[in-house]
Amino acid sequence: xxxxxxxxxxxxxxxxxxxxxxxxxxxxxxxxxxxxxxxxxxxxxxxxxxxxxxxxxxxxxxxxxxxxxxxxxxxxxxxxxxxxxxxxxxxxxxxxx
Numbered sequence: 001x002x003x004x005x006x007x008x009x010x011x012x013x014x015x016x017x018x019x020x021x022x023x024x025x026x027x028x029x030x031x032x033x034x035x036x037x038x039x040x041x042x043x044x045x046x047x048x049x050x051x052x053x054x055x056x057x058x059x060x061x062x063x064x065x066x067x068x069x070x071x072x073x074x075x076x077x078x079x080x081x082x083x084x085x086x087x088x089x090x091x092x093x094x095x096x097x
Contacts, residue, residue, distance in 0.1 A: 006079035
């Protein structure tokens with residue numbers, strides 16, 4: 001049996017907005033009672049968006065999708081064997097009995 005290969009899913013940078021804002025605020029702090037993330041978001045939304053995308057890409061997170069049920073996994077092998085079994089694994093199970 002040939003196993004179907006999982007698909008690597010691109011992460012959505014919008015999922016990391018809070019983390020990015022917290023990082024900006026911790027590094028740059030406040031200016032005139034406004035957080036750095038708010039200032040950047042309001043004054044230069046394009047720079048904010050580019051920074052958010054770079055931040056999310058550099059988190060080095062991989063998400064894999066099972067080719068059968070489309071469930072997301074953090075590990076490629078988990079996604080591969082989510083709904084599939086390798087014929088060799090099945091044979092090993094039968095031999096153990």
